[in-house]
Amino acid sequence: MSRNYLLSDSIISPLGFSTKENLAAILRSESALKWHNNSRFFENGYYAGLIDESIIDDKFNELGSPDDYTKLEKMIILAIQQVLDEQPDLEIENTGLIISTTKGNIDELEKSKFSPDRVYLWKMAEVIADFFGFKTKPIVVSNACISGGLAIKTANDLISTGRFINAIVAGGDLISDFVLSGFQSFQAISPEPCRPFSNDRQGVSLGEAAAAILIGPANSDASEKVAYLDATTANDANHISGPSRTGEGLFQSISRLFQHNNIEPSQIDFLSAHGTATIYNDEMEAIAFNRAGLDHVPVNSFKGYYGHTLGTSALIESILTKHSLLSGQLFNSINYSASGVSQDLNIIEKNKKKDLTLALKSASGFGGCNLAMLLKKGGI
Incomplete structure (x- = not known):
């Protein structure tokens, strides 16, 4: 393919x-x-x-x-x-x-x-x-x-x-x-x-x-490229501005994405979250990530660097995720102090090098929309 x-x-x-x-x-x-x-x-x-x-x-x-x-x-x-x-x-x-x-x-x-x-x-x-x-x-x-x-x-x-x-x-x-x-x-x-x-x-x-x-498409050495594998969307149909308290829409996006691509949670090396720092968004994401078996995966939010850039946020964060994969660099989730969500997350608290191959990018928004995307270093 x-x-x-x-x-x-x-x-x-x-x-x-x-x-x-x-x-x-x-x-x-x-x-x-x-x-x-x-x-x-x-x-x-x-x-x-x-x-x-x-x-x-x-x-x-x-x-x-x-x-x-x-x-x-x-x-x-x-x-x-x-x-x-x-x-x-x-x-x-x-x-x-x-x-x-x-x-x-x-x-x-x-x-x-x-x-x-x-x-x-x-x-x-x-x-x-x-x-x-x-x-x-x-x-x-x-x-x-x-x-x-x-x-x-x-x-x-x-x-x-x-x-x-x-x-x-x-x-x-x-x-x-x-x-x-x-x-x-x-x-x-x-x-x-x-x-x-x-x-x-x-x-x-x-x-x-x-x-x-x-x-x-890329015609040069695929090892120096990051491939788009797939993305899945789901709407939790909960509220015009409030996400599902169970993280259902995001969980469905992630679980369907994994199923369609025969991916196990253990294969994910890095997770770029939406992470808006609102009470309900962060809690919803933590629940969804745990339901999807991703509590062990290094995760960050780039919102502490840029703020929420609305319709640009997932684009910028996908670009940064691409460069994380290429450089083997995990960026810290700036301004993080101590866990404020009910489920365990592996928050990145300092910049560090790590061999990275497969990353998951998530995003959520008003109206109950959710997206999960897989990016892979080296192609297929």
């Missing part, structure tokens, strides 16, 4: 404007979460990972006029450009573009700088595709916080059916007043940098970022 691989990639975040810069920051246990003032929603400010648009504009000046594009469009374009720079022989006419996002240009509702249709997800995707001259219409995947992982699955499925030879999956989300007010209405935002799976966690921290990755 032919496989598709996670090839060139890019991460644009407060930690750096390339994957290399982001990995270096993570190895230093550096967090993007800083204190910001916002008297409209927070009396004492809030912690988040934000990118100054002037920095984005400085980078974007090399590609085009910053005034012609929204902040999010510029971030996603910068990420895609880095992927294309690493793939000079890529035939764009045979390459699809898949965009993952939850809110897109929602911040433009307050600014009215561009035409009203720019706030629509399809229009944002069209603007980005036109910038690069993609020949096929871009596809938008917007399914809450599993969007980034689901976009990778969608790319693989479309390549496998012959729709494209390759596909670039790109995504991004911003921390707008719309997003802040929504999470604050749930009283879900932590007054300090988030602490996934910890007994002193107080909620989620938010972040903004963009990322891009090329998905497709």
